[in-house]
Every structure is written in structure tokens, then in C-alpha cells.
Amino acid sequence: MSEEFKIYTKTGDKGQTSLIGGTRVPKYHPRIEAYGTVDELKSYIGLIRDQDISDSTKSLLIEIQDRLFTIESQLAHDPETKLNRPLPELLESDISTLESAIDEMNEVLEPLSSFILPGGHVAVSHCHIARCICRRAERITIQLSEVHPVNPLNIKYLNRLSDYLFVLARKTGKDLNAPETLWRPKV
Numbered sequence: 001m002s003e004e005f006k007i008y009t010k011t012g013d014k015g016q017t018s019l020i021g022g023t024r025v026p027k028y029h030p031r032i033e034a035y036g037t038v039d040e041l042k043s044y045i046g047l048i049r050d051q052d053i054s055d056s057t058k059s060l061l062i063e064i065q066d067r068l069f070t071i072e073s074q075l076a077h078d079p080e081t082k083l084n085r086p087l088p089e090l091l092e093s094d095i096s097t098l099e100s101a102i103d104e105m106n107e108v109l110e111p112l113s114s115f116i117l118p119g120g121h122v123a124v125s126h127c128h129i130a131r132c133i134c135r136r137a138e139r140i141t142i143q144l145s146e147v148h149p150v151n152p153l154n155i156k157y158l159n160r161l162s163d164y165l166f167v168l169a170r171k172t173g174k175d176l177n178a179p180e181t182l183w184r185p186k187v
Contacts, residue, residue, distance in 0.1 A: 023078040030144045035075035037137040038158075042068040044130045051123035053172055060101060064161065067094050071154045075141065079149045090153040098160045105171040113182075118169070120178035127169035134162040 016024045042065050049061045070088040077087055118128035138158040144150055173180055 023081060030140070031075055031078075031148065034137070034140045034144045034150075035072040037133065037140050038068050038072045038075065041130060041133045041137050042072070044126070044133055048123070048126050048130055048168075051126060051172070052176065053123060054175070057168070057172075060097075063097070064164075067157060071157065074151055074154060075144070090151065090157055092153070095153070095157055095160050098157070098164045102160075102164050102167045105167045109167070109170050109174060115183040116170070117181040117183055120173050120180060121176050123176060124169050124173040124178050127165050127172055131162050131165035131169065134158055134165055138162060 015027050018024055045061050045065055045068070049058050067090060070090055073087045074089075077083070119125055138155060141150060141155055141158060145152075145155065170180065172178075
């Protein structure tokens, strides 16, 4: 393997990394935190794909992982730099895809009258953990947007994705005949 294809570059050994465009920043920079959390989410969605779920859901999860890569690339770009080629972009249709999937799943689910406790099956729990990671990615991206340019569609997509993951948890539970435990607050 040639030198240029090694996975390690040694350029980050002193706590710095490069944004797309070449700007060097500390590894704790808000952009790194944002796209790193989206990467964590993308990886966790891979774990959901490995569960006993339908092929159509797996296919949509692959599409979602692709969109998360798009969000990562946008978050990793220093907008002050010129690029040799354009970055991939999110579209409103990506959000519509999530909304359609949510609506389709909700058609077969009982309406909720209470919060539910995550759990009931490993696959359901994985969906809930991904939902929590997604909410964190959304919060971090919103925080980033207050000081650095962020495409508003990135935030909108993450918001809708967390809704999708919640409904996916419920639909997965129904498909697997897992119990859905309602939260009964003690008052």
C-alpha cells in the first residue's frame, strides 16, 4: 500500500485536525463535535440495520446513513475556504422521505396517550438510543449554528430523523410483538 493511502496521517497527534478546505482547528472545535456526533449516529444506525427488521426499513436506513454523511461533510467544511468540487447537499425531498415513512408507520400504530419507556426488545432499544444520539446531534448543530454558518436543512433533517427513529422504535416493537410499556408517573 502506498504512503498516501495509510489510515493514519500523524497530523492529529498534537490535538489538531483539518476541516474540509484545509483550515486547522482543535479537535474539540464545535464543528468537530457536531460532525463527530452525526458520525456516531450514522454508526449506531448501522447497528439498527443489523437487527431483525424488514428489508425496506434496512434500505431506508442506508439512505439515511448516506444523508448523514452529507450532513457531516457540510458540518466539516470551513465556509471561508474555496472547494475544488461541490459538497453533496440535502434536499427538502430528503425530509419528505422521512415524513412519509413516519406517516406510513403511524397508520398501523395505536395512538399514544402517554410517554413510553424505551425497551421491550433489543432492536427497539437500539432505535431509542439512536433517537437520543440524534437529539444530541441536533442540539450540538443548533449550538454550532449560533456562531458558525450551518445549512438550516441539516437541523431540520436531524429533527425529523429523531421523530422517525421514535416511530421506528414503536413500529419495530409492534412487528416483533414486543411489549410497549407506558410511563405511569407517580403523583
